[in-house]
Amino acid sequence: MSGREVFGRIRAVFGLALAQLRRSPGRATLTVIAVALAVLSVTLLASLGVGVVDKGEEGLESADRDIWISSDPVDPTASGTQNPIVGAHGIAAEIHERDDVRSATPIAVNDVYIGSEPDELQRHSAVGVESTHSGYDFVEGEGFSMDDDPHERPPADEPQTAEIVLDPRIADELDIEPGETVYVGTSRETAAATEFTVVGTSRHHSQYLGSPAATVPFADLQAIAGTSGTDRATFLTVDVADDADREAVADDLAAEYPAYDVRTSDQQVQAMLEERPLVLASGATLVGLAVLGGVVLTVNLFALVAYQQREELAALRAIGLSRWVLAGTIGAQGLVIGLLGGLLGVAATPLVTRGLNYLAADVIGFERLLRTPLEVYVVGLVLAVCVGTVVAIATGWRTGRYATLEHLDG
Amino acid sequence: MTILNRAVRKTVSSASEAPGERASTTVRLTDVTHEYGTGGGFRSRRERTVTALRDVSIEVDPGEIVGLEGPSGSGKSTILHAVTGLLVPTAGTVELHGTDLTTLSDRERTRIRRRHVGIVFQRFHLLSSLSARANVALPLVQAGVPKSARRERATALLEEVGLGDRITHLPSELSGGEQQRVAIARALATDPDVIVADEPTGELDTATGETVLDLLTDLGRDRAILVASHDDTTLSVADRLITLRDGTVVSDGG
Numbered sequence: 040m041s042g043r044e045v046f047g048r049i050r051a052v053f054g055l056a057l058a059q060l061r062r063s064p065g066r067a068t069l070t071v072i073a074v075a076l077a078v079l080s081v082t083l084l085a086s087l088g089v090g091v092v093d094k095g096e097e098g099l100e101s102a103d104r105d106i107w108i109s110s111d112p113v114d115p116t117a118s119g120t121q122n123p124i125v126g127a128h129g130i131a132a133e134i135h136e137r138d139d140v141r142s143a144t145p146i147a148v149n150d151v152y153i154g155s156e157p158d159e160l161q162r163h164s165a166v167g168v169e170s171t172h173s174g175y176d177f178v179e180g181e182g183f184s185m186d187d188d189p190h191e192r193p194p195a196d197e198p199q200t201a202e203i204v205l206d207p208r209i210a211d212e213l214d215i216e217p218g219e220t221v222y223v224g225t226s227r228e229t230a231a232a233t234e235f236t237v238v239g240t241s242r243h244h245s246q247y248l249g250s251p252a253a254t255v256p257f258a259d260l261q262a263i264a265g266t267s268g269t270d271r272a273t274f275l276t277v278d279v280a281d282d283a284d285r286e287a288v289a290d291d292l293a294a295e296y297p298a299y300d301v302r303t304s305d306q307q308v309q310a311m312l313e314e315r316p317l318v319l320a321s322g323a324t325l326v327g328l329a330v331l332g333g334v335v336l337t338v339n340l341f342a343l344v345a346y347q348q349r350e351e352l353a354a355l356r357a358i359g360l361s362r363w364v365l366a367g368t369i370g371a372q373g374l375v376i377g378l379l380g381g382l383l384g385v386a387a388t389p390l391v392t393r394g395l396n397y398l399a400a401d402v403i404g405f406e407r408l409l410r411t412p413l414e415v416y417v418v419g420l421v422l423a424v425c426v427g428t429v430v431a432i433a434t435g436w437r438t439g440r441y442a443t444l445e446h447l448d449g
Numbered sequence: 450m451t452i453l454n455r456a457v458r459k460t461v462s463s464a465s466e467a468p469g470e471r472a473s474t475t476v477r478l479t480d481v482t483h484e485y486g487t488g489g490g491f492r493s494r495r496e497r498t499v500t501a502l503r504d505v506s507i508e509v510d511p512g513e514i515v516g517l518e519g520p521s522g523s524g525k526s527t528i529l530h531a532v533t534g535l536l537v538p539t540a541g542t543v544e545l546h547g548t549d550l551t552t553l554s555d556r557e558r559t560r561i562r563r564r565h566v567g568i569v570f571q572r573f574h575l576l577s578s579l580s581a582r583a584n585v586a587l588p589l590v591q592a593g594v595p596k597s598a599r600r601e602r603a604t605a606l607l608e609e610v611g612l613g614d615r616i617t618h619l620p621s622e623l624s625g626g627e628q629q630r631v632a633i634a635r636a637l638a639t640d641p642d643v644i645v646a647d648e649p650t651g652e653l654d655t656a657t658g659e660t661v662l663d664l665l666t667d668l669g670r671d672r673a674i675l676v677a678s679h680d681d682t683t684l685s686v687a688d689r690l691i692t693l694r695d696g697t698v699v700s701d702g703g
Contacts, residue, residue: 041593044593047593047595047596048590048591048593050596051590051596051599052590054596055579055583055590058578058579058580058583059576059578059579061578062577062578062619063578348576348577350572350574351574351575351576351577354568354570354574355574355576355587356559357533357535357562357568358562358563358567358568358587358588358635358636359559359560359562359563359564359566359588359591359592359639360563360587360588360590360591361559361591364590364591
């Protein structure tokens, strides 16, 4: 058989497949949508994954710290009640002394009660930091007015600065503006007796924690949490010197402080994702089910088409058409549907992503949560081709089984 | 033979191995016995078999129309399936132009069937999603005939069966008689030497059936035609009648 004949036959098979699809537009549309949804679910989840990782990296980058030192659990929401690093100021000062380190600062996270009245308190996460900076992108007001060296500040039992930056949503709920006073404490009793002045509003830490958060000076958070004595922190963040290699510094610090986890900012994002296996597994399961659903629906539909036409297929086999040509006509329909659905899913990805991003920004305050680099579209297209091929093989195989003498009846 | 017929035959033959020496007898069944096994399966210890044909010998010459008559289960369809190479009998030989089909592989039998046999079914078996022309052209797809030649051949055949104005119609837009005429055109697409028709008028009313039979015998002239039927009117077109009962030939030439 010559190449021209083979090409002519393949062309004819696709022509027959398209003719059959044209005669059943409803069925073709339904299956295209099923495959498109499967591909869309994959591209959207991939976009979300890329967005979450980027967001985490951006969050860590905006903190502009090269190395993060923590002690399990890293999960900031779980460690809210317990800051596992003890003697944070001492360790920070030790690390700060190194030649290859420019600065080392502790960060604490605690759940606190905040209210505009002593008897009207709400629970929120509070982040304790040494200082605020321009990356906070203040909606109103400004950061803390601290100008002394944090390493020389002695631990205190009472808040010394007593200033707080609120997430704008907390400020709205409490109907508070910068310059006004709020009550803050780790229990309802202590909160009623501790006043902080609101100096500004910012979403800076809320995006990292995933809920509206307040920001207070590190020492003040220790004071209201009662951890000044043990000097506890959730993280120690380290900024390496300009000429230092942060991987090497991280390795050095890991050797020096074996009780703690020392990670570069990239590794930190990875560690945070690894601590959410349930979320990752749920996402993978949903995508798996969507893909499986799309494939099964399409294969089933075309297997039914083949079954409905079993007598005709058997007759065509009898008049001399090969099993491959017959399987090809049905399989090519599956391939065409798979590719069309895949392209539709990929084409719909930027539109749906934009919609979901708008929703995410509006509801939970995350900007550009889903991101679609070229790789996401490539994944979608590869999946479309794979789905098309699987559908083609499965339906073609079913067709081949029907094209036999047993199904020839009259 | 028309110029178009010759062109198709040339295209079909060019894709094949050299055809055997043309014998004067187109179809020859010699001592054919066929048993259908019902398959014992793992639950059944005994395999039960049904004898569909017993020592059947038939010859059909070019230009001859042979009718097969007999009650259901007498073996008419089994003979047609053996002639077309759709089944290999348990014993005996089935020769088509001197080539014994029983010695060939499934693929070789399919190739022979495609080139030398046209089949007309009782229930037409047209693909509902394809036009009349595309249905007629289907056997030529497998033969590797180029698209333009396929269309030309299919259009010419549809004109021959009186459906020149229906070439783009779907089967659902055609009457039963018209569908069977499309099926006859399809059977002639590769210009076969043998035409087998299994109850070709079974789904048609008497008048339409007669028209279809006239067409079949007219277009099938010079070819060997085997027609299996219960219907006396259908069988009346036969030059020779073979009567079957319980898988055996009880009369030949009646």
